[in-house]
Amino acid sequence: MLSRLPGRNQYSPRIPTFRDAFSLLAGRPLRWVPQLLGFVFVLWYFGPIIRPHTQEDFMYELPPPIQHPHLPPLYKPPTASADDWKLRSHQVREAFIHSYKGYRDHAFPADELAPMSGKIHNNFNGWGVTIYDALDTMWIMGLTEYFEEAVKVIAEANYTTKPKQYVPFFETIIRYLGGLLSAYALSQNPILLQQADKMGEMLLPAFNTDSGLPAFAISTRTNATHGGWTGNTLWAEALSNQLEYKYLAHLTGKPGYFEKAERCMQLMYEANVTDGIFPTQWNTKTGAPSNNKFSVGAFADSAHEYLLKQWLMTSRSETKIKDLYLNASKSIIEHLLYVTPNREMLYVTDADMLKPPSQKTDKSTESSSTTDSGSTSTLSGIPSGTFEHLSCFLPGLLALGAQTLDLPASEKEMHLWAAEGLAYSCWLTYADMKTGLGPDVMSMKLFPKNEDGLWLPRVEKWKEQGRSGRPPGLREPGVATEKTGRDYTIYKRSYLLRPEALESFYIMWRTTGNPVWRERGWTIFQAIQKYAKTEIGYASLVDVDKSSTKAPVKDEMPSYFLAETLKYLYLLFTDEEIIPLDKWVFNTEAHPIPIFEWTETEKKLFKIT
Ligand SMILES: *[C@@H]1O[C@H](CO)[C@@H](O)[C@H](O)[C@H]1NC(C)=O
Numbered sequence: 149m150l151s152r153l154p155g156r157n158q159y160s161p162r163i164p165t166f167r168d169a170f171s172l173l174a175g176r177p178l179r180w181v182p183q184l185l186g187f188v189f190v191l192w193y194f195g196p197i198i199r200p201h202t203q204e205d206f207m208y209e210l211p212p213p214i215q216h217p218h219l220p221p222l223y224k225p226p227t228a229s230a231d232d233w234k235l236r237s238h239q240v241r242e243a244f245i246h247s248y249k250g251y252r253d254h255a256f257p258a259d260e261l262a263p264m265s266g267k268i269h270n271n272f273n274g275w276g277v278t279i280y281d282a283l284d285t286m287w288i289m290g291l292t293e294y295f296e297e298a299v300k301v302i303a304e305a306n307y308t309t310k311p312k313q314y315v316p317f318f319e320t321i322i323r324y325l326g327g328l329l330s331a332y333a334l335s336q337n338p339i340l341l342q343q344a345d346k347m348g349e350m351l352l353p354a355f356n357t358d359s360g361l362p363a364f365a366i367s368t369r370t371n372a373t374h375g376g377w378t379g380n381t382l383w384a385e386a387l388s389n390q391l392e393y394k395y396l397a398h399l400t401g402k403p404g405y406f407e408k409a410e411r412c413m414q415l416m417y418e419a420n421v422t423d424g425i426f427p428t429q430w431n432t433k434t435g436a437p438s439n440n441k442f443s444v445g446a447f448a449d450s451a452h453e454y455l456l457k458q459w460l461m462t463s464r465s466e467t468k469i470k471d472l473y474l475n476a477s478k479s480i481i482e483h484l485l486y487v488t489p490n491r492e493m494l495y496v497t498d499a500d501m502l503k504p505p506s507q508k509t510d511k512s513t514e515s516s517s518t519t520d521s522g523s524t525s526t527l528s529g530i531p532s533g534t535f536e537h538l539s540c541f542l543p544g545l546l547a548l549g550a551q552t553l554d555l556p557a558s559e560k561e562m563h564l565w566a567a568e569g570l571a572y573s574c575w576l577t578y579a580d581m582k583t584g585l586g587p588d589v590m591s592m593k594l595f596p597k598n599e600d601g602l603w604l605p606r607v608e609k610w611k612e613q614g615r616s617g618r619p620p621g622l623r624e625p626g627v628a629t630e631k632t633g634r635d636y637t638i639y640k641r642s643y644l645l646r647p648e649a650l651e652s653f654y655i656m657w658r659t660t661g662n663p664v665w666r667e668r669g670w671t672i673f674q675a676i677q678k679y680a681k682t683e684i685g686y687a688s689l690v691d692v693d694k695s696s697t698k699a700p701v702k703d704e705m706p707s708y709f710l711a712e713t714l715k716y717l718y719l720l721f722t723d724e725e726i727i728p729l730d731k732w733v734f735n736t737e738a739h740p741i742p743i744f745e746w747t748e749t750e751k752k753l754f755k756i757t
Pocket residue numbers: 306307308
């Protein structure tokens with residue numbers, strides 16, 4: 149199949165054989181173990197074709213994923229050779245082994261390893277979050293011994309909370325349930341599905357609020373819930389369970405999973421928000437928006453992801469969700485993208501959305517900021533100027549959208565440019581630092597008149613003036629010098645081993661084929677090796693801009709470092725696309741979930757329209 153794609157041979161000296169791909173997946177030692185598992189999988193998977201279907205087969209069958217146009221990488225890497233990349237991906241695998249071994253030797257089966265002291269952190273339920281989060285990465289890297297050992301521990305788990313203990317719904321879904329489902333999809337080990345189903349059932353009462361939006365936390369012992377510190381549901385909490393619960397509904401045939409997750413989507417349709425500007429907080433009682441902040445940062449981030457990815461996961465059948473993504477992403481581009489005054493760095497911030505004071509009541513006289521596609525904005529934003537590392541997932545999402553949505557050419561161009569400019573700025577925040585690792589939050593320099601910094605009008609102007617040179621925000625100013633200054637100050641100086649920039653580099657590499665993203669990822673990985681590696685693991689940095697050779701570190705190794713950061717690095721350096729973007733979607737914790745189609749039976753059962 150792949151060999152028929154145009155241009156494939158330009159970057160790959162020969163078509164990789166099944167054996168090549170397999171040895172990449174399986175690694176050298178114990179090659180027979182994955183082969184045996186593979187054989188069992190083949191028997192299991194193709195069994196139903198030979199035998200007639202039973203009800204049970206229906207429950208666990210995955211239809212083959214649909215195809216869609218997927219661009220292969222376009223260029224040959226300019227610097228590193230295929231062998232270099234193989235070596236680099238191998239080094240990431242070694243880094244994973246170093247972290248997991250440290251966890252296993254010192255902290256297993258607690259939640260996380262304290263990588264300096266060798267102590268433990270039980271900060272995510274005490275159910276061993278690192279095991280669940282790392283599971284699919286082990287599978288992808290061919291670490292079958294760790295995988296099988298982990299499955300044994302998981303098989304014994306009982307997700308009943310201790311008396312008075314509450315577990316956070318959002319984190320438990322994306323890390324634990326997402327990890328189980330993804331590992332199940334990759335390995336087809338039925339224990340993982342069984343445990344996912346158990347956990348899914350036990351967390352489901354979190355939706356038993358007046359509105360149906362999930363509560364912040366739940367006791368699986370009593371089914372009691374409690375709200376978070378805001379008393380509201382954050383938008384990210386409301387919309388970061390649909391990939392997991394809908395896939396679980398597909399695997400188990402249980403309508404409850406679909407209905408509870410879909411109820412949150414229904415509230416989004418009914419809220420009638422202007423232009424897809426979904427605010428960051430929602431009233432858990434009424435299900436209505438409860439502030440006017442528009443963001444892609446901490447309170448909102450993954451909700452944007454789950455709009456596009458839900459549509460992709462169910463083979464583009466739920467088109468209403470796609471429309472929400474189209475509206476929301478258009479508003480992000482219009483209201484949240486700014487450039488800085490000196491270096492013209494493109495960044496995404498958050499804003500308080502207000503009706504402009506000049507707005508007339510007569511709609512026909514409105515003429516504010518007409519955009520390319522001819523729509524008229526009715527709101528304007530006051531930007532905070534904050535640029536979060538967490539927001540660095542956005543370039544990857546926009547690139548994925550540009551590739552998969554049927555956008556008009558002028559809009560597609562905007563999404564791609566935004567993706568490229570933002571990913572570059574995320575890169576700059578790393579490259580500008582003394583350690584080469586990016587700070588957690590930046591305060592960007594604003595123009596004296598805020599609206600002068602808005603990106604969209606600048607691009608419109610550049611287009612009108614004949615499109616000479618690169619578009620604004622994509623001119624790649626290079627690393628900060630004394631003369632340019634940075635155009636931002638560091639607001640939070642830590643690097644928490646976060647994945648978002650690398651995640652976007654990976655998607656940029658796969659969707660554009662530009663090897664520069666791989667090289668940037670490699671530079672970041674080297675900085676991680678230099679500054680974050682400890683005797684027994686990897687540690688978050690306290691200050692990314694310290695000049696001393698060894699920056700001070702925090703005694704923390706978050707589970708997402710194994711789930712996301714190292715997985716995206718490994719995939720970035722691996723030539724073969726192990727998790728093809730046209731067959732899988734990554735949940736917000738980098739757990740790949742397969743793209744599937746709802747069967748007619750499921751559509752009836754779940755009332756999917
Ligand atoms: C889980 O374990 C607790 C005690 O450790 C027990 O009370 C409870 O019944 C168990 N729940 C399930 C679902 O096995």
